[in-house]
Amino acid sequence: MTAEARRILSATPEGPFDTEQVTFEKRKKDSAKLIWNTKPKRAPNPKDIEFQTAEIVIPNPHRDQQRLSTFFADLTRVEIDRTKMNRLIWGDNLLAMQALLASGYEGKVSLIYIDPPFWTGENYYLTVKINGEEITKSPSVIERLAYKDYWEGGVDSYLDMLYPRLHLMKKLLASNGSIYVHSDWHMSHYVKVLLDEVFGPENFKNEVVWKRSAIATNVEAQWRNSHDVLLFYSKGKNTFHVQYGEYSESSLRHYNKEDERGKFRTVPLMASGRTSGPSGQPWRGVDPSRRGKSGMHWLQKNPEILDQLDKEKRIYWNKEGIPELRYYLSEAKGVYVPDVWDDISVINSMAKESVGFDTQKPEELIKRVITASSNPGDLVADFFLGDLS
Numbered sequence: 001m002t003a004e005a006r007r008i009l010s011a012t013p014e015g016p017f018d019t020e021q022v023t024f025e026k027r028k029k030d031s032a033k034l035i036w037n038t039k040p041k042r043a044p045n046p047k048d049i050e051f052q053t054a055e056i057v058i059p060n061p062h063r064d065q066q067r068l069s070t071f072f073a074d075l076t077r078v079e080i081d082r083t084k085m086n087r088l089i090w091g092d093n094l095l096a097m098q099a100l101l102a103s104g105y106e107g108k109v110s111l112i113y114i115d116p117p118f119w120t121g122e123n124y125y126l127t128v129k130i131n132g133e134e135i136t137k138s139p140s141v142i143e144r145l146a147y148k149d150y151w152e153g154g155v156d157s158y159l160d161m162l163y164p165r166l167h168l169m170k171k172l173l174a175s176n177g178s179i180y181v182h183s184d185w186h187m188s189h190y191v192k193v194l195l196d197e198v199f200g201p202e203n204f205k206n207e208v209v210w211k212r213s214a215i216a217t218n219v220e221a222q223w224r225n226s227h228d229v230l231l232f233y234s235k236g237k238n239t240f241h242v243q244y245g246e247y248s249e250s251s252l253r254h255y256n257k258e259d260e261r262g263k264f265r266t267v268p269l270m271a272s273g274r275t276s277g278p279s280g281q282p283w284r285g286v287d288p289s290r291r292g293k294s295g296m297h298w299l300q301k302n303p304e305i306l307d308q309l310d311k312e313k314r315i316y317w318n319k320e321g322i323p324e325l326r327y328y329l330s331e332a333k334g335v336y337v338p339d340v341w342d343d344i345s346v347i348n349s350m351a352k353e354s355v356g357f358d359t360q361k362p363e364e365l366i367k368r369v370i371t372a373s374s375n376p377g378d379l380v381a382d383f384f385l386g387d388l389s
Contacts, residue, residue, distance in 0.1 A: 101172065109379050110178075111177060112178070115359070116182070162194065176237055178240075179195075181195060181231045199234070257316070261326075263329045267324060270296040
């Protein structure tokens with residue numbers, strides 16, 4: 001709860017606003033929530049449920065072949081520390097998360113990315129081709145839940161599925177952890193309100209738009225649906241690393257000067273605003289206070305830094321005799337990636353990473369999420385893994 005000050009100005013014979021009284025009131029907690037008929041009255045509690053790991057996943061079997069052989073040789077001799085290996089679980093993620101919590105994983109996961117059903121009204125059962133004929137694999141009970149995206153109970157049944165799972169994910173997240181929920185226009189507005197309730201609106205970071213250029217069947221009566229959204233929340237003060245993309249050709253054209261160090265562009269060394277401090281003093285005959293309508297100042301507060309830059313041949317004197325900074329292309333990190341991602345294409349049928357699953361997400365998309373919101377060695381989870389066929 002936060003305290004907000006309310007100023008009460010009172011009239012007196014000496015003047016209408018001569019005195020003031022300050023009181024503090026507690027701010028009421030936001031009460032806006034999403035309500036549906038079957039919504040549970042309280043958040044779910046984890047249960048002590050055991051599960052078995054279906055597979056041991058090793059990132060690079062070729063590189064780790066020796067490690068793999070040693071690992072299986074040790075199976076008969078030592079107790080395996082399951083917390084130090086990748087884990088692939090086959091089963092209902094609700095039960096899996098409850099079991100993880102019971103196994104000591106509460107507050108241990110640094111990043112969660114989920115790609116749940118979008119309420120599209122379709123199913124995504126495995127279809128294979130045999131002798132040119134398409135055959136749909138008969139789904140198990142678990143696969144019916146995992147790969148169907150139609151809900152007989154409508155929106156209510158979809159929310160019944162997602163709501164308890166989000167609560168368990170929050171319990172699994174570390175105090176500095178983050179969660180990305182992948183959705184689209186079907187349900188993202190409902191999911192956003194659920195996430196506000198579970199994680200708190202103050203922990204909402206971004207709505208990331210991924211431009212996927214999907215083909216719409218009916219573009220005469222509506223705008224073409226061409227993007228998904230990733231709702232990005234944290235549990236508290238979160239880990240985040242700024243990401244940079246490739247420069248466009250138009251951006252590269254700004255690096256139109258070159259010296260023995262390579263191509264560079266010039267960057268101003270002054271900013272608007274006059275000051276009487278060291279950053280407002282003349283340097284090498286250039287008085288920043290006389291530049292611009294209201295005067296300027298050096299961005300480097302200490303003039304000795306300008307001397308050092310000049311000694312390192314980082315100063316470029318333009319035609320007007322004004323010093324600028326040489327910013328080399330070799331030093332540039334790239335274009336800052338904003339909350340609209342239009343540089344990652346969908347997976348087509350010819351892509352090497354394609355497994356033939358209709359809603360498969362590109363590796364570059366997942367890589368960006370992991371790189372931005374986790375550190376090497378962190379525990380990362382995906383509780384709607386998709387096609388494991």
